[in-house]
Every structure is written in C-alpha cells, then in structure tokens.
Amino acid sequence: MYEKDGEKYFIVDSHSHFWDASRENWKPGREEFAKGWIDCFYGYHKLGPPETHWDYERYLKIDEEDFVRDVFEDGKVDVAIFQSTYLKDWYTEGFNTIERNGALAEKYPGRLIVNGRFDPRDGDAGLKQLEEDARRWNLKGVKLYTAEWQNGSRGWSLKDPESYRFLEKCRELGIKNIHVHKGPTIWPLNKDAFDVKDVDQAATDFTDLNFIVEHVGLPRIEDFCFMAVQEPNVYAGLSVVIGGLMHARPKFFAKVIGELMFWVGEDKMTFGGDYHIWTPKWQIEGFLDWQMPDDEAFSDYAKLTVATKKKILGLNAARLYDIPVPEECRLPEAAVDEPDYPAEHLKDAVPA
Amino acid sequence: MSTTVARVWSALGTVLDPELDEPITGLHFVASHDVSDSGVARVQLRLPTFYCAPNFSFLMVADAYDAVSATDGVTRAEITLLDHHASREINDGVAARAGFMETFEGEAVDDLEELRRTFFAKAVLAGQDRVARPLVDAGATPAELAAMTLGEVPPSVDLDRLRQRRAALGLPHVDDSPLLMHADGSALTTEQVPLHLRRARVTRIGIETNGEYCKSLLVERYGPGVAAAT
Numbered sequence: 001m002y003e004k005d006g007e008k009y010f011i012v013d014s015h016s017h018f019w020d021a022s023r024e025n026w027k028p029g030r031e032e033f034a035k036g037w038i039d040c041f042y043g044y045h046k047l048g049p050p051e052t053h054w055d056y057e058r059y060l061k062i063d064e065e066d067f068v069r070d071v072f073e074d075g076k077v078d079v080a081i082f083q084s085t086y087l088k089d090w091y092t093e094g095f096n097t098i099e100r101n102g103a104l105a106e107k108y109p110g111r112l113i114v115n116g117r118f119d120p121r122d123g124d125a126g127l128k129q130l131e132e133d134a135r136r137w138n139l140k141g142v143k144l145y146t147a148e149w150q151n152g153s154r155g156w157s158l159k160d161p162e163s164y165r166f167l168e169k170c171r172e173l174g175i176k177n178i179h180v181h182k183g184p185t186i187w188p189l190n191k192d193a194f195d196v197k198d199v200d201q202a203a204t205d206f207t208d209l210n211f212i213v214e215h216v217g218l219p220r221i222e223d224f225c226f227m228a229v230q231e232p233n234v235y236a237g238l239s240v241v242i243g244g245l246m247h248a249r250p251k252f253f254a255k256v257i258g259e260l261m262f263w264v265g266e267d268k269m270t271f272g273g274d275y276h277i278w279t280p281k282w283q284i285e286g287f288l289d290w291q292m293p294d295d296e297a298f299s300d301y302a303k304l305t306v307a308t309k310k311k312i313l314g315l316n317a318a319r320l321y322d323i324p325v326p327e328e329c330r331l332p333e334a335a336v337d338e339p340d341y342p343a344e345h346l347k348d349a350v351p352a
Numbered sequence: 353m354s355t356t357v358a359r360v361w362s363a364l365g366t367v368l369d370p371e372l373d374e375p376i377t378g379l380h381f382v383a384s385h386d387v388s389d390s391g392v393a394r395v396q397l398r399l400p401t402f403y404c405a406p407n408f409s410f411l412m413v414a415d416a417y418d419a420v421s422a423t424d425g426v427t428r429a430e431i432t433l434l435d436h437h438a439s440r441e442i443n444d445g446v447a448a449r450a451g452f453m454e455t456f457e458g459e460a461v462d463d464l465e466e467l468r469r470t471f472f473a474k475a476v477l478a479g480q481d482r483v484a485r486p487l488v489d490a491g492a493t494p495a496e497l498a499a500m501t502l503g504e505v506p507p508s509v510d511l512d513r514l515r516q517r518r519a520a521l522g523l524p525h526v527d528d529s530p531l532l533m534h535a536d537g538s539a540l541t542t543e544q545v546p547l548h549l550r551r552a553r554v555t556r557i558g559i560e561t562n563g564e565y566c567k568s569l570l571v572e573r574y575g576p577g578v579a580a581a582t
Contacts, residue, residue: 036402036437043401043572218565219371221558222474222551249564256561259554296489346547 001329002076002313004288007306010329012317013280015179015214015239015272016071016080018104019096022061027092034090041277044240047248048278062276064104072111075273075280078314079323081113083143083179083214089150102137113321115141115179118170120162121150127169134173140321141177142170143214146198158198167206177210177320178202179237182217182224196224203231210320212270215240221256225263229346235320236264238312239272242283246290254293258301263346266308270317284313307331356387356425363419364395370468371408372563373475373517379563380570380578381412383434391427393420398434400569406438410455411464413446435573472517473535478556479514480532484549494545503527 002009021041026034042059071077082101086094094100098116105112116133118126133139147155156163158180170178182196196217203211214237217224228234238260245253260269271287273280292303302308310331318325364385365377376382376397383396395416399409413433420429431446433439438456445455452464483505484497492500502525505511518525523537530539532548540548571578 033437040401040403043569046572047568219558219562221561222555223558225554226551244565245561248568249561252557252561252564255557259557262550263554 001078001326002284002288007310008326008329009288009310010314010318010325011075011077011079011280011284012271012314012321012323013071013075013077013080013273013275014212014270014317014320015083015237016077016275017083017085017096017277018062018067018101019085019276020061020093020100021059021091021095025061025091025093027088027090030090034087037087037090037095044244044277047244049247049282052279052282059276064107067104067275068108070279070281071273071275072108075275075284077273077280077284079111079113079318079321080273080275081115081141081317081321083115084117085143085145086117087148098133098137105137113140113323115139115143115177116175117142117144118166119144119148119150120156120160120166121153123162127166130166130169131173134175139173139175141179142175143179143181145181147181158202163202164205167202167209171206171208176208177212178206179212179214182213182215182220196220196227199234200227200231203227203234207233209233210235212237212320214272216256216260221259225259228264228268234264234268235316236260236269237272238269239274240277242271242287243274243278246283246286251293254298254301257304258292258298261302261304261308266304266311267316269312270320271313287313356391356393356423357385359423359425360385360387360393360395360420363423364416366419367412367415369408369566370411370471371405371559372566373471373478373559374563376412376416379566387426391425392430393423393426393428394430394432395420396432396434398570398574399436400566400573402435402437404436406436406442406456407452407464407467409433409436409438410442410445410452411468413442414452417446469521472521474555474559475517476514476521476523477535477552478559479510479517481549481552481556482510483508483514484531484552488549495542497532497545497549498530498540498542500531501528502531505531 002011021034021038038060042056045059046053071080082105084098084101085096088094098114102114105114114137116130116137116139118130120126122129146158167178180199182199196213199211199213210233211231212235213224216236216238218240228236241256245256273283288309290304292298292301310329314329315325315331317323361377364382365375367376368374369376369379369381372379381397381399383398385393385395387393397413397416413431417429417431420426420431433442436442441455487497502511502515515525524530524533532540532545534540
C-alpha cells in the first residue's frame with residue numbers, strides 16, 4: 001500500500017514473474033534461443049531508470065529474498081499475480097512455470113496469486129492438465145501466448161474451435177480472467193499470432209469471462225483500442241507500457257495513456273509491473289507522481305485523478321480477482337459500480 | 353566505386369520497415385554496406401531484438417536484395433541479416449529467391465503481400481493525422497477538412513509520403529482527391545471528421561510508439577554509437 005497526499009492506494013501488480021533463465025536451465029542444443037529470449041528481456045530492462053539496472057548475471061535468476069524485498073518491501077505491492085510462462089522448448093525446467101511460481105505463492109498466502117496457462121494444441125491431455133492445475137492452485141486466471149511455437153506450429157488463435165473447448169473448461173472451473181499476450185517481440189511468424197481480432201470474437205462469445213490484453217497489443221495499439229470499444233469484458237493490461245515508456249519515452253507514454261483513457265477508460269486498465277523485467281517501486285511511485293502534461297499537444301487527453309490512479313494501480317484488478325480491499329483504500333460506493341466505457345458511443349464508428 | 357556505394361545506400365533508403373513505415377537506413381538497421389571491385393554489393397542488416405518478427409524481417413531482407421540488385425554498377429547483391437533467431441533461414445531463402453512460404457515451409461501459412469498492404473493501410477490512416485493535425489491546430493473546422501483536397505494542402509514530406517502510400521494501394525492520391533478518406537477511398541461527411549481524426553491519431557501513435565521501442569532497443573543492443581556506425 002502506498003500513501004500519497006493523504007490518499008491510500010491499494011496495489012495489485014497483475015503481471016509478475018519469478019523466472020529461472022540461468023545458464024544451467026538453458027536446454028542443450030537450444031542455448032541460442034534461451035539466451036536470445038532473456039537478452040531480449042534485458043534490453044527492455046534497460047529502458048528503466050539507470051539506477052534500477054542490474055548486471056546481466058544477476059538478471060538471469062533471482063531468489064526469494066530478492067523477490068520479497070523488491071516487490072513486497074520496496075515495491076509495497078499488496079498482491080502480485082504471477083503469469084506463468086513455460087518455454088520448455090528452450091529452458092529445461094521451463095522459464096517460469098506454475099510449479100515454480102506456485103511454490104513461492106504458497107509461502108505468502110494472500111499476497112501472491114498464481115495463474116495457469118493452456119494451449120489448445122495440447123488437446124485432451126491439456127484439458128486434463130488444466131483441470132489438475134485449477135484444483136491444485138485454485139486458479140482464477142490463465143496467461144495465454146497465442147504466438148508460442150509448438151512442434152512446428154508457430155501459433156494458434158483464440159477463436160479456434162479447440163480453443164473454445166478450453167475457454168468452456170475455464171468457465172466450468174471458475175477461471176474467469178484470461179490474460180492474453182499481445183505485445184512486442186514474441187516471434188510471431190504469421191500475422192494472426194499478434195492480431196487481436198481473435199480476442200474480439202472470443203470476448204463476444206464468452207461474455208462471462210474477462211479478457212485482459214497484456215501489453216495492450218502494443219505494436220498495434222489502435223487495433224486493440226477499436227476492439228476494446230466494442231467489448232465490455234476486454235481490459236488493457238499495462239504491463240510493459242509503464243515500464244517501457246514512462247522513463248524512456250515520456251511523451252509517448254503520455255500519448256498512449258491518453259489514448260487508452262479515451263478508448264478503453266480508467267475502469268478497464270490494470271497495472272502490471274513485469275517483475276523482474278523491471279522492479280515495481282519506480283513504476284508505482286512514478287505513476288503516482290505522473291500527470292498528463294499541460295502542453296497544447298496533450299490538451300484533449302484526460303487528466304488522471306486520484307480515483308483514476310487508485311483504479312489502475314489496484315482496484316480494477318482487485319475486482320477481477322475478488323481481492324478484498326481494506327476500507328481505507330476503497331473509493332466511495334458510487335465510484336465502483338459497473339465499469340464505465342467512455343468511448344462506448346463510438347462503437348458503431350470503428351471499423352468492423 | 354564510391355559512387356556505386358552511394359547508390360547502394362540510396363537504394364537501401366527505399367527499403368521500409370513495413371511495420372514502422374520508415375526507411376531502414378534512418379532506423380540504423382544497416383550495419384554495413386560496401387561494393388567489391390567486381391561489383392558485388394555486401395550489405396549487413398541488424399534488428400532491435402533476436403526475436404523480431406520473421407515476417408517483417410524477411411520483407412526487409414528481400415526488399416533490400418531487390419533494391420540493391422537493381423542498382424547501377426552492382427553485379428550481385430549479398431544481403432545478410434545478423435544476430436536473429438531466423439537469420440539462417442531468411443538469408444538462405446532470400447539468396448535463393450525463395451518466397452516466405454517456401455523459406456518457412458510448413459510453418460508459414462500466408463505470404464506477405466497482404467501483410468504489407470495491411471501496414472500500408474495503417475500508414476495511410478496515420479498519414480492523414482500527420483498532414484491534417486497542423487491544419488486542425490491552425491483552426492480548420494470539420495466542414496473545411498471534409499471538403500479539403502490533397503492539392504489544397506501545403507507541400508510537405510508527410511504529404512508526399514501519404515500520396516505514395518495511397519498510390520501503392522490504388523487509392524485516390526491526385527490533387528483533387530480528398531485529404532481525409534475512408535479505407536475504401538471515399539470521402540467523409542463533416543460529422544465523421546472528429547472521430548476519423550481520433551482513429552488516425554491513435555494509429556499514428558501506435559506506429560510511432562512501436563518505432564520508439566525499436567529505436568531504444570537497438571541502442572541497448574548495439575550501444576549508443578549505433579547511429580554513427582553506418
């Protein structure tokens with residue numbers, strides 16, 4: 001929890017990791033890809049403020065002590081949500097599996113939530129695994145990588161019939177938050193793999209599930225915005241947006257936040273710190289201090305209010321994950337009704 | 353031979369990153385270029401990350417091959433993509449004049465021309481913001497903007513680029529073509545102008561923000577001297 005100017009902010013970091021990219025875990029014969037992956041992350045890491053940079057070797061793998069200090073103590077994150085990433089094609093034990101995340105989560109009950117994953121190409125065995133994971137880890141969410149390679153296939157689509165079987169299973173198991181990676185540099189070979197249209201169709205057909213588009217489809221933020229306008233159950237995951245832009249490219253950060261506020265709205269944006277691509281402290285403090293610039297170029301973008309920041313930094317994700325929020329951090333009842341869609345009137349005007 | 357080297361550089365300046373709609377020379381994606389005494393042009397390209405999308409990467413290498421091969425004084429072009437997870441496939445595929453699907457046999461389901469058109473269409477929408485924004489700032493009304501033609505807009509690099517992208521897609525691009533238009537080339541009504549401009553702006557911001565990521569990551573990868581290296 002943060003306190004600033006007498007206001008208390010409940011913090012939910014909805015996109016966190018506890019990865020192992022150590023050299024010992026690089027799969028023999030696949031070292032180049034394992035290294036390429038973490039090097040890519042390290043490039044992003046360096047977009048944060050220089051005083052927060054770590055040396056490369058430390059970046060490969062951190063321990064529990066680092067996590068607790070960076071996220072809970074320095075970062076003052078109330079609840080962090082682990083998004084599991086497997087990448088077993090390159091990392092012998094996986095990059096950031098549900099077991100690895102879950103083992104840490106069990107030590108900090110109430111502070112860590114672990115999300116699972118599925119891949120429709122796994123078929124019946126995958127469905128069974130999802131059931132087991134849901135029971136074992138009490139899953140409320142999954143993180144999906146539609147562009148992930150598997151046995152010669154280089155991606156899948158949420159709107160595939162096989163995918164619908166898994167979404168139906170999620171519904172049955174009480175997994176209601178579907179985080180979808182639609183963001184930069186994740187080896188999409190075919191255009192479908194990073195196109196957000198598949199989320200559009202799935203969100204229409206599964207109105208009782210929430211679809212959180214992580215990294216807001218950043219290479220194609222406009223496609224994401226036009227889609228989010230039409231789907232009340234689509235959310236903007238700000239992972240990589242704050243970490244990658246707020247320090248390195250502040251003007252673009254302002255423009256992206258301004259557009260998201262317009263098209264998606266403050267009730268549907270969720271903070272994600274991407275630990276440990278970056279540590280959360282500078283991102284949260286920076287965002288609390290941040291305001292839309294006064295220059296003429298930003299004049300028709302909304303200013304951020306205390307309520308806006310409370311929602312983005314924690315209350316929106318708390319609602320999605322049924323996380324209890326202390327009384328002193330809540331907003332007045334009137335402000336927490338059904339999410340508001342500021343650009344809903346634009347629905348008919350965006351391209352089909 | 354130095355004039356041939358200069359011509360190769362100019363040719364590379366016509367090659368676009370399709371996603372960013374900017375020349376690869378300005379993005380510092382050209383790591384080196386030279387021409388041998390026998391006219392063999394050797395060009396090395398580099399990208400911001402190891403995992404940059406292979407489809408866009410392939411387009412840039414293939415376009416560079418075509419542009420450099422067609423340069424006066426060049427007898428043969430050798431284009432090499434460095435430090436990329438699909439370097440080998442892409443380099444070999446382009447050298448063998450194979451298409452994208454053939455190069456990634458069994459992995460790619462679409463060839464890339466449609467992708468290129470998708471991004472030209474985005475560039476056309478973003479370009480309308482680039483050209484119209486100064487007019488809006490100067491007080492042009494929606495009615496004026498809806499009626500305005502390309503010929504009435506002051507000349508600018510952005511205007512030239514907008515015309516070129518429209519021409520590439522077969523969309524109206526001559527002096528009496530409307531400045532603002534729908535994706536099918538038809539004109540807007542006055543009422544449609546404000547939202548159209550918002551769509552144009554977010555599209556431009558998407559492309560430009562992506563470009564900023566690419567530029568920052570390239571510097572992180574190859575060092576702050578990256579801009580001077582070519």
